[in-house]
Amino acid sequence: MAQNTSLVFTLNDGRSIPAIGLGTWQSKPNEVRDSVKFALEHGYRHIDTALNYGNEKEVGEGIRSSGVPRENIWVTTKLDNPWHQRVAEGFQKSLHDLNIGYIDLFLIHFPCSTDPNDPTMHLPDWDFVKTWQEMQKLLDTGKVKSIGVSNFQIRHLEKLLSDPSCKIVPAVNQIELHPSNPSPKLLDYCMSKGIHCTAYSCLGGTIGSPINNSGPLLEEPAILELAKSKGKSPQQIVLMWGLKRGTSIIPKSVTPSRIEQNFGLDGWTLRPEEVASISAIKSRFKVVQDGWMPIRVFFGDDE
Numbered sequence: 001m002a003q004n005t006s007l008v009f010t011l012n013d014g015r016s017i018p019a020i021g022l023g024t025w026q027s028k029p030n031e032v033r034d035s036v037k038f039a040l041e042h043g044y045r046h047i048d049t050a051l052n053y054g055n056e057k058e059v060g061e062g063i064r065s066s067g068v069p070r071e072n073i074w075v076t077t078k079l080d081n082p083w084h085q086r087v088a089e090g091f092q093k094s095l096h097d098l099n100i101g102y103i104d105l106f107l108i109h110f111p112c113s114t115d116p117n118d119p120t121m122h123l124p125d126w127d128f129v130k131t132w133q134e135m136q137k138l139l140d141t142g143k144v145k146s147i148g149v150s151n152f153q154i155r156h157l158e159k160l161l162s163d164p165s166c167k168i169v170p171a172v173n174q175i176e177l178h179p180s181n182p183s184p185k186l187l188d189y190c191m192s193k194g195i196h197c198t199a200y201s202c203l204g205g206t207i208g209s210p211i212n213n214s215g216p217l218l219e220e221p222a223i224l225e226l227a228k229s230k231g232k233s234p235q236q237i238v239l240m241w242g243l244k245r246g247t248s249i250i251p252k253s254v255t256p257s258r259i260e261q262n263f264g265l266d267g268w269t270l271r272p273e274e275v276a277s278i279s280a281i282k283s284r285f286k287v288v289q290d291g292w293m294p295i296r297v298f299f300g301d302d303e
């Protein structure tokens with residue numbers, strides 16, 4: 001039976017991303033140090049963070065205090081929107097705060113180049129294609145091993161991939177994926193271009209958070225029935241669905257028992273018809289919206 005906790009996905013640059021990671025968005029700095037350390041001590045080898053989360057210093061402390069050798073850990077972080085014209089500086093800030101020597105995967109967080117002096121404005125004469133030109137240069141520093149994007153829709157990727165300045169196909173597109181936002185068209189498009197997808201908000205997001213919209217995903221009968229018949233939690237069922245779709249998953253938790261539970265994905269599986277029963281769930285919601293950005297980035301046409 002599959003040992004999912006040691007599963008990796010091979011990226012288009014030949015590197016291997018561990019299939020299960022720990023998310024850290026909305027993990028408070030005082031909590032995230034301990035949760036990252038706990039996760040690494042309990043087998044996780046992939047940590048997802050971002051400059052925008054405001055907790056990279058503590059994420060780095062958790063990584064360093066875990067005792068797990070740096071080279072055995074995959075760390076993803078992301079360029080924040082107001083840093084698109086200053087990619088090298090934005091990268092340097094994350095590298096400095098994390099203080100872990102190098103970054104495994106650096107992503108453009110959103111295809112939105114926000115004016116650093118006015119968050120309601122998009123930069124004139126600049127967009128994510130120019131940002132990607134700068135991202136490509138980062139590889140020469142040796143301080144980042146892989147580069148990719150996040151929240152890119154098909155229209156963004158078509159524009160990027162068709163631009164002559166795009167010499168490197170993004171290794172990863174990190175996007176919102178859960179049974180109530182399955183985005184099959186976008187997932188298929190990425191796979192057809194050799195772009196691996198990491199599923200964020202893979203549990204349906206933080207319930208009760210004032211800054212995102214989670215929905216009643218974990219009360220869906222199809223998920224509850226499978227949880228009961230397999231003796232697993234609804235969260236474990238949803239995570240296994242994500243793995244079975246070929247995506248890496250980065251569930252966030254600051255609760256030790258949940259961090260352990262979310263890693264409890266070895267020795268059992270979902271059969272194709274069970275995966276299909278979850279994929280047939282009809283309810284729809286999106287955790288991450290674009291109303292806080294100066295331009296739209298989600299168009300609802302990737303289903």
Ligand SMILES: NC(=O)c1ccc[n+]([C@@H]2O[C@H](COP(=O)([O-])OP(=O)(O)OC[C@H]3O[C@@H](n4cnc5c(N)ncnc54)[C@H](OP(=O)(O)O)[C@@H]3O)[C@@H](O)[C@H]2O)c1
Nearest residue numbers: 023024025200201202203204205206235251252253254255
């Ligand atoms: N690229 C992007 O734009 C983007 C956007 C959103 C998210 N992300 C990344 O994806 C990660 C995951 O997404 P997310 O944070 O939106 O939400 P999520 O992982 O879908 O859900 C997190 C919520 O589920 C709870 N939880 C976790 N495991 C549980 C379990 N076994 N049983 C019951 N509840 C459980 C957590 O509570 P506790 O923590 O209280 O235990 C938290 O409230 C983020 O942390 C971030 O790293 C990236």
